[in-house]
Amino acid sequence: MDKKGNPQIDLSQSVDFLVFWGLKTDVKAFCNQNRREKTVQLCNLSRTEKTMIRVNNLIKNYKKVEALAGVDIHVKPGEIFAYLGPNGAGKTTTIRILTGLTQASSGSCCINGFNIEKEVRQAKQQYGLVPQAINLDQELTVQENLIIHGWLYRMKSSEISSRIDALLDYVELLEKKKSQVKTLSGGMKRRLMVARALLHGPKVLFLDEPTVGLDPAIRRKIWALIKKIQTGGTTIFLTTHYIEEAEFLADRVAFLDQGRVVALDSPERLMESLGAWAIDRLVEDGMETVYFKTRNDAERFNTLKSEQYTLRRVNLEDAFLDLTGKKVK
Amino acid sequence: MIHGIIAIYFREMLILRRRLTRQIPSWSISPFLYLTAFSYAVGHGVEIEGHTYMEFLIPGLIAMSSMTQAFAIASEINIARFYWHIFEEFQASPISKVSYVGGEVLAGMTRAMLSILVIMALGFLFGVRLNYGLAFFIALLLNSFVFASLAVALAMVVKSHADQSMLNSFIITPMAFLGGTFFPIDRLPSWAGAFLNLLPLTHASKAIRAACLNQPVSIFSYVLLFAIGVLFFSVAVRCVEKAKD
Ligand SMILES: Nc1ncnc2c1ncn2[C@@H]1O[C@H](COP(=O)(O)OP(=O)(O)OP(=O)(O)O)[C@@H](O)[C@H]1O
Ligand SMILES: [Mg+2]
Numbered sequence: 001m002d003k004k005g006n007p008q009i010d011l012s013q014s015v016d017f018l019v020f021w022g023l024k025t026d027v028k029a030f031c032n033q034n035r036r037e038k039t040v041q042l043c044n045l046s047r048t049e050k051t052m053i054r055v056n057n058l059i060k061n062y063k064k065v066e067a068l069a070g071v072d073i074h075v076k077p078g079e080i081f082a083y084l085g086p087n088g089a090g091k092t093t094t095i096r097i098l099t100g101l102t103q104a105s106s107g108s109c110c111i112n113g114f115n116i117e118k119e120v121r122q123a124k125q126q127y128g129l130v131p132q133a134i135n136l137d138q139e140l141t142v143q144e145n146l147i148i149h150g151w152l153y154r155m156k157s158s159e160i161s162s163r164i165d166a167l168l169d170y171v172e173l174l175e176k177k178k179s180q181v182k183t184l185s186g187g188m189k190r191r192l193m194v195a196r197a198l199l200h201g202p203k204v205l206f207l208d209e210p211t212v213g214l215d216p217a218i219r220r221k222i223w224a225l226i227k228k229i230q231t232g233g234t235t236i237f238l239t240t241h242y243i244e245e246a247e248f249l250a251d252r253v254a255f256l257d258q259g260r261v262v263a264l265d266s267p268e269r270l271m272e273s274l275g276a277w278a279i280d281r282l283v284e285d286g287m288e289t290v291y292f293k294t295r296n297d298a299e300r301f302n303t304l305k306s307e308q309y310t311l312r313r314v315n316l317e318d319a320f321l322d323l324t325g326k327k328v329k
Numbered sequence: 330m331i332h333g334i335i336a337i338y339f340r341e342m343l344i345l346r347r348r349l350t351r352q353i354p355s356w357s358i359s360p361f362l363y364l365t366a367f368s369y370a371v372g373h374g375v376e377i378e379g380h381t382y383m384e385f386l387i388p389g390l391i392a393m394s395s396m397t398q399a400f401a402i403a404s405e406i407n408i409a410r411f412y413w414h415i416f417e418e419f420q421a422s423p424i425s426k427v428s429y430v431g432g433e434v435l436a437g438m439t440r441a442m443l444s445i446l447v448i449m450a451l452g453f454l455f456g457v458r459l460n461y462g463l464a465f466f467i468a469l470l471l472n473s474f475v476f477a478s479l480a481v482a483l484a485m486v487v488k489s490h491a492d493q494s495m496l497n498s499f500i501i502t503p504m505a506f507l508g509g510t511f512f513p514i515d516r517l518p519s520w521a522g523a524f525l526n527l528l529p530l531t532h533a534s535k536a537i538r539a540a541c542l543n544q545p546v547s548i549f550s551y552v553l554l555f556a557i558g559v560l561f562f563s564v565a566v567r568c569v570e571k572a573k574d
Contacts, residue, residue, distance in 0.1 A: 062574075124422060131417055135414035140344065148336055148343075
């Protein structure tokens with residue numbers, strides 16, 4: 001992909017790719033929620049309110065590090081929400097707190113209306129988690145890994161076996177059902193983790209850096225899978241430090257920097273705030289980027305200058321750099 | 330609750346099944362060495378309370394092995410936690426802390442029982458006939474319950490796998506040698522005997538030996554082991570929360 005080129009071209013190529021991988025939407029099977037309606041209202045919202053993940057003033061301090069400094073996020077049902085930030089921004093910490101692996105220092109989190117500290121069991125039934133590090137039982141088979149998950153989530157044996165076949169087919173791993181996990185490739189393991197996280201039919205899927213360490217083709221395959229899961233009605237919360245991943249996948253993006261959300265909006269709106277066109281040019285102390293509303297403005301600007309420059313469309317990376325105040329050196 | 334226990338237990342058993350062909354030789358090697366070394370080199374002609382040294386030693390080995398094998402679940406838990414990150418899968422799932430501890434403790438007890446079968450078979454080959462009755466099995470179960478629970482508790486509070494092996498050398502190895510396994514503790518000075526009487530393994534070897542040799546069993550040892558086991562189990566349940574960072 002030509003990263004510095006026109007992002008619209010990138011996008012349409014990826015869409016073709018998506019179609020190629022087949023958006024077969026086995027919708028009902030993947031959102032068969034049979035949750036009982038409950039009337040507990042610890043989070044001051046009814047179960048039908050339009051917030052799937054609600055994070056209020058979340059703070060996490062490790063001994064010396066302030067990993068999260070008051071994060072507020074509301075994720076709507078059915079959207080892909082990307083949590084974007086550099087290494088060490090606090091992305092994993094947020095997911096770990098939301099999924100009960102780490103204790104928050106303060107703040108509250110609700111998933112589908114269930115408070116993760118006060119209604120632990122119900123909250124945990126609402127989501128599936130694909131953590132950053134691969135956490136499969138390598139010695140066991142694909143099938144055995146999935147069966148154990150099904151039991152952890154109180155599924156019936158008959159339901160487990162039918163879901164396993166459907167999901168392995170969905171992530172294109174059916175022929176690996178009886179293989180030991182350690183014989184799978186990295187991309188296959190990722191897809192298996194996604195299948196496992198979906199086994200119990202969660203409403204929310206947490207994906208922590210789902211494509212890190214994968215080659216470009218496999219990455220796109222995972223992207224296509226994520227889109228496919230969204231069309232099944234599942235809300236997706238994903239972290240990434242690949243900006244183009246967020247740009248391609250997300251309905252809304254939160255920029256996280258040093259434990260703070262510095263911006264939260266749709267990728268289009270975040271980019272619009274800067275303009276539509278950008279010129280990168282060499283100046284004395286490095287690179288400078290100048291933004292313009294129209295291509296004409298940009299071209300007019302350049303006729304006045306003689307240095308080397310690149311004219312391109314504004315992308316999400318510009319918005320991120322602008323907001324975090326980091327200059328490309 | 331049952332679902333969670335089954336899930337955790339079933340996982341450990343699947344892993345154990347894969348390793349069984351390697352486990353059985355490793356379970357048999359040290360008892361085999363002890364039996365050969367002690368019985369032929371040391372124990373010849375030695376008699377303790379009217380029994381041959383072999384008859385004295387095998388129940389001790391059984392107590393020791395059920396302890397170490399039940400405790401070995403700690404290493405399994407740690408590998409799953411620090412190396413494979415599988416513990417996160419359990420933490421994220423809606424099972425209770427009691428289910429988690431219950432499943433792991435049962436797995437530890439199962440390992441202990443299987444390793445004992447190996448020693449019983451070895452003893453049989455060495456021509457030692459002992460009474461493996463109900464009292465014997467209850468004592469064995471209680472001993473493995475105590476140490477599997479301790480193992481889960483400690484596995485939850487350690488911060489790395491290296492800490493775990495330190496615990497092994499400070500708790501398990503000394504207890505294995507001093508807990509009335511290789512020699513009767515009443516031959517020691519009274520202060521030492523009093524101290525060793527505080528160790529759960531001392532009571533377990535007493536109870537197991539008494540049962541094997543058809544001596545009168547002390548109900549106190551059974552009650553004590555049970556109480557310690559329940560205590561360790563509840564500590565383990567509380568420690569699961571501590572495993573969050
Ligand atoms: N267990 C821990 N103990 C102490 N500090 C921690 C711990 N976990 C994370 N941190 C610190 O918290 C901050 C946020 O880390 P986190 O893993 O959430 O970042 P991240 O955004 O996921 O980064 P990456 O892109 O590298 O995965 C970092 O400064 C990190 O050093
Ligand atoms: Mg991370």
